[in-house]
Amino acid sequence: MYGDVDVPAAVQRALTGFLDLQQERLEAIGPELTEQVQAARDATSGGKRLRPAFCYWGFRAAGGDPAQPILTAAASLEMLHVSALVHDDVMDSSDTRRGAPAAHRRFEALQRARSEVSGVGGDPVGFGVGAAILLGDLCLIWADEMLHTSGFDAAALARASKFFDAVRVEVTAGQYLDLVAQASGVSDMDQALRVLRYKSATYTVERPLHIGAALAGGDRRLIEALSAYGLPVGEAFQLRDDLLGVFGDPALTGKPAGDDLREGKRTVLVAYAVDHASEVQLAEFDRLFGRPDLDDDEIQLLREILQDSRAVRACEDLITERTEDALDALDRAPLADDTARKALADLAIAATSRQL
Known part of the structure; x- marks a missing residue:
């Protein structure tokens, strides 16, 4: 629910x-x-159905009739x-x-x-x-x-299509940026944040909100307010996902533990660790990171480097900061439905503190 x-x-x-x-x-x-x-x-x-949920509550936030x-x-x-x-x-x-x-x-x-x-x-x-x-x-x-x-009628679909087209372009562009980052062999914070935004934040939260609001006839002021809420939620969502990709329980995530480390995902978590690890830690990290045959002990060693470099703490702090920014923006947003405000606040917490 x-x-x-x-x-x-x-x-x-x-x-x-x-x-x-x-x-x-x-x-x-x-x-x-x-x-x-x-x-x-x-x-x-x-699945979590987060994207449809954000779309639905974007629609309600714009005063859309749920009977539609x-x-x-x-x-x-x-x-x-x-x-x-x-x-x-x-x-x-x-x-x-x-x-x-x-x-x-x-x-x-x-x-x-x-x-x-x-x-x-x-x-x-x-x-x-x-x-x-x-x-x-x-x-x-x-x-x-x-x-x-x-x-929906043609006018509503025309309004929504602008955002639906945008999200398909953005997620494809974000995926390409991710491929480029992995192929580069270099962890760069600015690049990791761009991937974070376009592969996940706009695609998971911001654009679904826009599509729902557009279907209901939401105006520009509401669209901008939903961006102020949706982008930080989407970024926090992906930061949580990156942590789960390394430390998550496979029984809950549905993927083997440490898969992101084997695949060499150049995430914000990894970029922070590379910037702050000691020379010894960095040499060990470079030796192991991205090797598909990593065993459990090697995965654990990489996890310890991520912990000791304070990369995990930094990501947790960013999640907290982004979530607070989103909730502050939501409080100021000109929503047509207070039920939508409560639901969007709950969704922000569910998306950023989840175990799945």
Whole structure:
């Protein structure tokens, strides 16, 4: 529950109904495509539903009538999120997502099983990567279709499309910045903060708020107020995510502990450690960071360097600071609905202090 509505349940109903229609469409092309739809169903099941929740409460903040099809429109952001996750897992060669095989590993296993039965078949790894890329592309297309067939009139959709287009560009740009950062082999705080903003903060909080508010006809003053709240919440959200990527419990995060260290993620956490570690610590960090074969002891050593350099403390302080900034901005925001103000305050806390 977020506020007075069960956003996750409503979003799940919208996604299930939409994918039922897509299954009929794709099965008419070929029964093999059921594998793609089923992968999309599994990928859109569960999760925190934060983006749809921010969209919904942005709509309510602008005085939107909850009887309108806002939750269907908001569900399009979950489809967009799945597209980004599928492609992200391919780029990072991740094995798992939310405790299950990542999409490319899922398709790889399907192809390997078919090859074992038939005795023939192409490369399962290549098949898995290709199938996952296509799944991500389908989900990106479906996100647009979900929004534009949600039931809002043309004027509302035109207002929202400006922000929906922006978020798709920004998250793709942020992903590229992330790739560049990893390929550079250098941890730079300014670069890490840019990735933080465009890969996560605008995409997770600010733009979903804007889309919801635009659907309800929110004015420029409200849009700017929602940015003043949404950007710091989004940044704090990603800082928390970076900490969980290193120190989180795999049973809660759904990913192996220390995966971000194996993948060499150039996060704000890492940039701070590189700037403040001793020469001995830095040499050890450079030797281990980004090695895919890190064992548990090496992961623990990297964690200790992050702790001893005060990088963890610095990220916690930034999370607190950004969250307080967001709540201060929310207090001043010209919202049309006080229920929305309370829900957005609760969402800020849920997004930045979460364990999942």
